[in-house]
Amino acid sequence: MSRSSKAKVDDLPEGLDESMPLTEELEGFLGYRLRRANAAMHRHFIAAVADLGLTQKQAAVLWLINSNPGIAQVSAADALGMDRATTMAIVDRLDERGLLVRRQSSADRRRQELYLTPAGQKLLRKAKARVAKHEERFTSQFTASELEFLFEAxxxxxxxx
Amino acid sequence: MSRSSKAKVDDLPEGLDESMPLTEELEGFLGYRLRRANAAMHRHFIAAVADLGLTQKQAAVLWLINSNPGIAQVSAADALGMDRATTMAIVDRLDERGLLVRRQSSADRRRQELYLTPAGQKLLRKAKARVAKHEERFTSQFTASELEFLFEAxxxxxxxx
DNA sequence: TCCAATTAGTATGCAACACATACTATTCGT
DNA sequence: ACGAATAGTATGTGTTGCATACTAATTGGA
Structure with missing residues (x-):
């Protein structure tokens, strides 16, 4: 017996059922479950591309530019559900790392067209392989029809x- | 006709199908969809409790302490999937606002037992009403069995x- | 055609989180 | 009894989200 004098097992002071999870109430909330699932997948994503030094958002921006070369910052922001200021910060970082370039649009000189540099394309190619494995790890928990429902949900x- | 000389409608420079969403590739990723869904629900949550000045995490900590009075910080961190440092920051903030108190555990003097103050209980009660409506808005998108599957997923x- | 409203980008600042590291006090395990 | 592990704390860095404000450019309507 290692405990000195008390029989208490955890930090619940009085008569609480310790077999009941502490978060029992919270587990009933969709928002809580969604946040926990997202946090888990986010952590796993970061770990999967750790050597590439990319966040989910940064990777998403590279991906988007690669699929839509010349896209303007504001279009990228809208597409990814971010505001202009946040998008600026992300594009700035990717720009500093030489992964993309801004080029003033000739059609609308307010706009900056975004293009991946060769370095950006190369990094994205590596990221795609990591992300594919990462995704597989999670999507493999479900059947095709379950996944279809989950995507739609x-x-x-x-x-x- | 307001456009000067070009027929281009958006910022896609050459021959891209503009009926195709810019994020078409990204939409194929579970992680992306999860992140967007979580971001939407997070934004809605913040708006729902804006007058109470709570974040999702802060509300979760209050909720957890209310359900488990005397819980130690580290237990709260584990239960909510946060690390100690992050939990400290959140508890500090709630402490400064007078919503909870720390009390040194007599059983283990390393531990700080957490308790809601009357102010914390009152705020939580208000938050519960807001959160119930917030949850309803999202869960009402699904049938009971769909929701059951979603929770489990x-x-x-x-x-x- | 001219002017007000809108739009795109930028700059700045603040708050919230996540995580890493390091340190102290305390308790645990052998 | 003593080394290992644990809880809390302090500090610092990086990322994101959002508000505000400003400039330059474009658009739309009178």
Whole structure:
């Protein structure tokens, strides 16, 4: 017996059922579950691309520019659901690292067209391999039809007004 | 006609199908959809409790302490999937606002037992009403069985190793 | 055609989190 | 009894989100 004099096992002072999870109430909330699931996947993502030094957002921006070369910052912001200021910060960082370039649009001189540099394309190619494995790890928890429902459910949640 | 000389409608320089969403590739990723859904629900949560000045995490900590009076910081951190340093910052903030108190545990003097103050209990009571409406807005998108599957799916994602 | 409203980018500042590291006090395990 | 582990704390860095404000450019309507 290692405990000195008390039989208490944890830090619940009085008569609480310690077999009951501490978060029992919170588990009943969709928002809580969504946050925990997202946090887990986010952590795993960061770990998966740790050697590339990319965050989810940064990777998403590279991905978006690669699919839409010349996209303007504001279009990227809208597409990814971010505001202009946040997008600026992310694009600045990627710009400093030489992963993309800004080029003033000739059609609308307010706009900066975004393009990946060769370095950016190379990094993205590496990221794609890591992300594929990362995704597989999570999507493999489900059948194809379950996944289809899950995707649609998440889209619905995003679009709630 | 307001456009000067070009027929271009957006910022896609050459022959891209503009009916195709810019994020088409990204939409194929579970992590991306999860992040967007979580961001939407997070924003809605913040708006729902804006007058109470609470974040999701802060509300979760209050909730957890209310359900488990005397819980130690480290237990709260574990339960909510946060590290000690982050938990410290959150508890500090709630402490400064007079919503909770720390009390040194007599059983283990390393531990600080956390308790809600009357002010904390009152605030939490208000928050509960707001959160109930907030949750309803999102859960009402689904049937009971769909919701059951969704909850379980999110739990699976959280527990992926 | 001219002017007000809007838009894109930028700059600055603040708050919240996550995480790393390091240190002290305390308790645990052998 | 003593080394290992634990809880709390302090400090610092990086990322993100958002508000505000400003400039330059474009648009739309009178």
């Amino acid at each position: 998440l889209r619905k949640l995003r679009d709630v007004t | 999110l739990r699976k994602l959280r527990d992926v190793t």
